[in-house]
Structure formats: structure tokens, C-alpha cells
Amino acid sequence: MASVHGPKLIAGNSNLKLARSVARRMSLHRGMNVDLVDARVERFNDGEIFVEVYENVRDEDMFIIQPTSRPANDALMELLIIADALKRSSASRITAVIPYFGYARQDRRSKARTPITAKLVANMLEEAGIERVLTLDLHATQIQGFFDIPVDNLYASPVFALDVKHHFKDQMDNLMVVSPDVGGVARARDLAQRIGAPLSIVDKRREKAGEVAEMTVIGNVEGRTCLIVDDIVDTAGTLCKAADVLMENGAKEVHSYITHGVLSGPAVDRITKSVMKNLVITDTIEATDAVANAPNIRIVQTAPMFAQAILNTWSGTSVSSLFSTESLSAIYEGIYDCS
Missing domain, CATH: 3.40.50.2020 (Rossmann fold)
Incomplete structure (x- = not known):
């Protein structure tokens, strides 16, 4: 059930520009200011990642915006640690918004004695407390089946x-x-x-x-x-x-x-x-x-689409409506004139 306060956004360091763009678009959609949750995501001298959330997130519907792109391992660890911090802070639900899903090309065993790393990543995300995944153009759509939680795969x-x-x-x-x-x-x-x-x-x-x-x-x-x-x-x-x-x-x-x-x-x-x-x-x-x-x-830009997908997920309305060019044309109004 949607919280009365609305969805809350938090981001790692992988693509802060996109995360801020999503927050701005959500502000336009909702007619009220939407900011990223104030948090500290940084590295110690030995490379360990540390996360501290400065705002109360108890019973909040949290969305972590973090593509697992270069450097993939750092981005993935930031995502996992942010999720753990939110879970231990009593967030009501944690959704990982992963615009680019790293390791997706390792979705099967191409030869003997090789891993299926995309499945390993899915297991890690679930274990960290993530309850839903929102992504874009998975390299292989069957990766959705690697998860035992809902996965919404948007299309570009x-x-x-x-x-x-x-x-x-x-x-x-x-x-x-x-x-x-x-x-x-x-x-x-x-x-x-x-x-x-x-x-x-x-x-x-x-x-x-x-x-x-x-x-x-x-x-x-x-x-x-x-x-x-x-x-x-x-x-x-x-x-x-x-x-x-x-x-x-x-x-x-x-x-x-x-x-x-x-x-x-x-x-x-x-x-x-x-x-x-x-x-x-x-x-x-x-x-x-x-x-x-x-x-x-x-x-x-993908921010208009992700902003609407987050709002639809929070409110319990259809995400698949964003598969339609006609639906997105209204969201992208002012960006594209296709007349």
C-alpha cells in the first residue's frame, strides 16, 4: 500500500545526475518538491564502502537509484550496502531501480566451469533486503526468472x-x-x-x-x-x-x-x-x-520514464502502461514534437 508521504528516493554514486533528474521529474508529476534522501555513501582509505542515512526512513517506501555500471563491483556493493542500511532502519519496502543491470551478459554457462553471475547478483540483491527491481532493457529477459521477487523490465x-x-x-x-x-x-x-x-x-x-x-x-x-x-x-x-x-x-x-x-x-x-x-x-x-x-x-533521457514507473510502483498502478509509445508521448511532452 502506498504511504501517505509518497515514495522516497536515495542514490549511490554510480549515476547521481540521473537520480537527480528523476527527482526533478517526480517533483513536476506530484506538484511538490521531491529530493534525494540525505545520505553519506563514501569509501574508507582501504576501499571499503560506508553508508549512513541521515533521515528517518521508518515505514517508508524506498527506491534506490543505482545502475551497476563502471566500476561495476563498486556500484553493486554500494547498492547492497544501501539496501542493508535501509532494511536495518525499518523501511517498509525497498525497490532497487537499476537502470543498467551489470553482469547481465553472464546469464548462462557458455562453456564448462564458468559461472552464471547474473543469477549470483540476483541472489545477493534479494539477500540484502531488496523486495522489487525496476530496470531497463535487460540483456536477456530470462534474468527476470533468476529472482523470486517482482522484476519490472522497462523498454527503451x-x-x-x-x-x-x-x-x-x-x-x-x-x-x-x-x-x-x-x-x-x-x-x-x-x-x-x-x-x-x-x-x-x-x-x-x-x-x-x-x-x-x-x-x-x-x-x-x-x-x-x-x-x-x-x-x-x-x-x-x-x-x-x-x-x-x-x-x-x-x-x-x-x-x-x-x-x-x-x-x-x-x-x-x-x-x-x-x-x-x-x-x-x-x-x-x-x-x-x-x-x-x-x-x-x-x-x-530516461528520467521521465523512470519517474513515472516509480510513481506507478508506489501507487500500485500499472507499470506495463509505459511499454506504449502513446503513453510515453504525454510523459515526454515538451521534449519530443512528433507531429
Whole structure:
């Protein structure tokens, strides 16, 4: 049951910018000021993480905003320790808002004697006292089944659809959505259906892990403005090579819509030098200075969606209503004009 005071937000250090944006959006929705709970989340000299909550949270509905992105282990430990602090302070319910769910790529045993780390993380979150998880574009949707607590997995495709209709309003008949591999077809198809575009696939063959030996385009992309869709961009090697292959097959332009911009190592340099006109990512992972200043990387907001999802969770109303582009268009009013 929703508390009379409303939901309370607390954040670790992983993406304070996003957490503050969510608080501002909730203030607009509720017509009253919503601030992050005053807390101390810091490290001792030996690297140990310490948390102290300065406000009373007894019987409060608490939401911890903390993507488990770089450095993943520190972000995860902050989340667990904040949850333990809240549980020991008698919070009525603790929801982990994890915009980027780290370790999600380790969702199965790919070979003998390897872990399923995503399951281990799920166990740790539950043991810490977290009673609900709210996340965005899980790398593998079956990770929801690793938990014995409710998991709400939001989707970036409705927001991407708004962005596409805004920025490509004069080219809608010439768009082609492209999945960079066979495994991502469902995600790409979802965006394609939302914007009424056809679908193509880049089939990649690997000789060994981390190296793509061959890429083949399935579908006719000649003269099309291609939109590559995926959930994670890390070193960007495969993404940039896919853009090259599409251009070699006659594509007019290549843009990419990727939910989580991990962008490690040489990624930014590769993207800057790539044939891609634009890479569009969300703000689930706090942008480094290199990412923020890259001329062909653009960041879209997730705070309006997360703010509404938190309010819906607190009030006991539908979160799945946010899967609809039409529902989100009202939330993103003033940000996108798709008329």
C-alpha cells in the first residue's frame, strides 16, 4: 500500500545526475518538491564502502537509484550496502531501480566451469533486503526468472520511437531498422513495428571470442537510412564494422540506437571515426567527458520514464502502461514534437 508521504528516493554514486533528474521529474508529476534522501555513501582509505542515512526512513517506501555500471563491483556493493542500511532502519519496502543491470551478459554457462553471475547478483540483491527491481532493457529477459521477487523490465524502444519520429519525420518512408545479430532480432523488430519500418539483419560469424570474421547483410538496404538497434555498446568494434558493411551494401546513412552506452576502451574514438552519422544512447550510464563531447554521440533521457514507473510502483498502478509509445508521448511532452 502506498504511504501517505509518497515514495522516497536515495542514490549511490554510480549515476547521481540521473537520480537527480528523476527527482526533478517526480517533483513536476506530484506538484511538490521531491529530493534525494540525505545520505553519506563514501569509501574508507582501504576501499571499503560506508553508508549512513541521515533521515528517518521508518515505514517508508524506498527506491534506490543505482545502475551497476563502471566500476561495476563498486556500484553493486554500494547498492547492497544501501539496501542493508535501509532494511536495518525499518523501511517498509525497498525497490532497487537499476537502470543498467551489470553482469547481465553472464546469464548462462557458455562453456564448462564458468559461472552464471547474473543469477549470483540476483541472489545477493534479494539477500540484502531488496523486495522489487525496476530496470531497463535487460540483456536477456530470462534474468527476470533468476529472482523470486517482482522484476519490472522497462523498454527503451518506445522512447527511441519518439526520438526517431522527431528526428526523422521527413524520412519515415525510407527507414530500415537493422539488428546487428540474429539474437537481437526481437528487440529490433519491436522498434520497427513502432515506427512502421522494415527489418534487416547483419549476420556475423566469429572465429574466436571478441573477433568477428565475417558479416553478411540479410535484406536489401540499398538507398535506405539504416537504424542499428541493440541493448549494449561496449568497445563498439562490432557496431562500427556493421555500419561499414551496411554502407558497402548501398545504405544511404547509418545511425544507431543503443540503450546502454558502456563505451569502454577505444569505443569513443572508433565511433568518432566511424561512417555512422549518429550513435544515440540513453543516460542509464553516466557519460564520461569523452562521450559527452563526442560530435556524433547523442544522449536521450530516461528520467521521465523512470519517474513515472516509480510513481506507478508506489501507487500500485500499472507499470506495463509505459511499454506504449502513446503513453510515453504525454510523459515526454515538451521534449519530443512528433507531429
